[in-house]
Amino acid sequence: MPENVAETASAQRIAVNINVNINVNGKSYARQVEPRMLLVEFLREVCDLTGTHVGCDTTYCGACTVLMNGLAVKSCTMFAVQADGSEITTVEGLEKDGKLHPIQKAFGDSYGLQCGYCTPGLMLATQQLLSENPEPSEKEIRRAIAGNTCRCTGYMNIFKAIQLASQNMKGA
């Protein structure tokens, strides 16, 4: 092997895969992953859960928002190995027994989406909000979804969807 090839190989810094066990939507995924794999790549490519979207890939848009141990995080801004041992909820984990989650139903009923690309992230940000604060004010709703960009709706119907979800979940 010519010397420069060996140098190139070592310069590529081939990393050893790492064992992780991540609970996604109640199902445990024990896998070996590259340390540099992002959580969103793990969800989409390893778990085949493509409901979590990659929008900007720069920690801006929030399309990749999932819940980690109940808290909203941008899954493009975390490595999969950092989620080892934690519980992740993606949009696929919202519905139960074939029935839409009240947040999902409210987004549909209020026309809180158009193209739908940002919707999974918005619904999970909503889930953290309503689990901590079941009856948020309009200002609190604005703050809670400030990290989620929607390029279609202008946000008004998203507010209405979150208010509707809050009402419907209160009755439940």
Add this chain to the structure above:
Amino acid sequence: MLGQLGEGAKFLAGGQSLIPLLKLRFANPEHLVDLNFITGTSFIKEDWGALHFGALRFGAMTRHAEIEHSALARKIPLLHDCAAGIADVQVRNRGTIGGSLAEADPSGDWANALITLDTTVQCLGPHGARTVHLRDFIKDAFTTALAHDELVTEIEVKIPPKHSGGAYLAFKRSAPVYPTASAAVQLTVAGDVCQDAAIALGCVGLTAIRATEAETTLRGKILNGKTIATAAEAARAAADPQLDMRGSAEYKRQLVVALVKRAIQIAMRRARGEQIEGAHLYA
């Protein structure tokens, strides 16, 4: 451990700045040492030592969201303002106070807020622990007093005396982005008279800038529209902004004037005991 891995290794705290930098290839470390699995590094404690004033102590890995929701941190309202206004919910759930200081991004929020208070940074390395005052800790843009194999373990903030109040205000074009400019003000008053003032400006220089001239104009003066305007003009002169995508230098200087005025007004009312919710400003 970082010593063994060599100069190419870096610590990873909340990752909300470092991971985007890695993706853009602005940072290219050979190894990352993840601090997130170390227990006992995330806490908020109040400490009333026999020899010193009361202080709040923050573990380096304390998330912005934990500070935002902490009743203890509300004892210093400026800290709550800062924590609650950083980026968005998702970033606050991950980002840490220690990571923010160790990164020393001139657009970051914590250094600018904390520089108006008596803040010390505990550092730990293979040669032991040391305490560095924040003003000596931040050396330059993205440069701190930390040695390559040292990390931040704790941040200690002295609780200001009675009749003190502060405010931290940042102007942002939208929630997830860095501020265009920010102002931190901490005042101690006796009635209407300002006894002491600390004013710092963020995002308008290579580090947070203490507007010492502006502080001097306030000390011993009655706080009114005129003295506040004089201080804000002195702060304008202290700012050293650069033209970038967030705005022109002149626009940022004008923003500094407005932010300092408003922060002084909120700080003054808080120093008198009023409860005022601070709020970041969005474009």
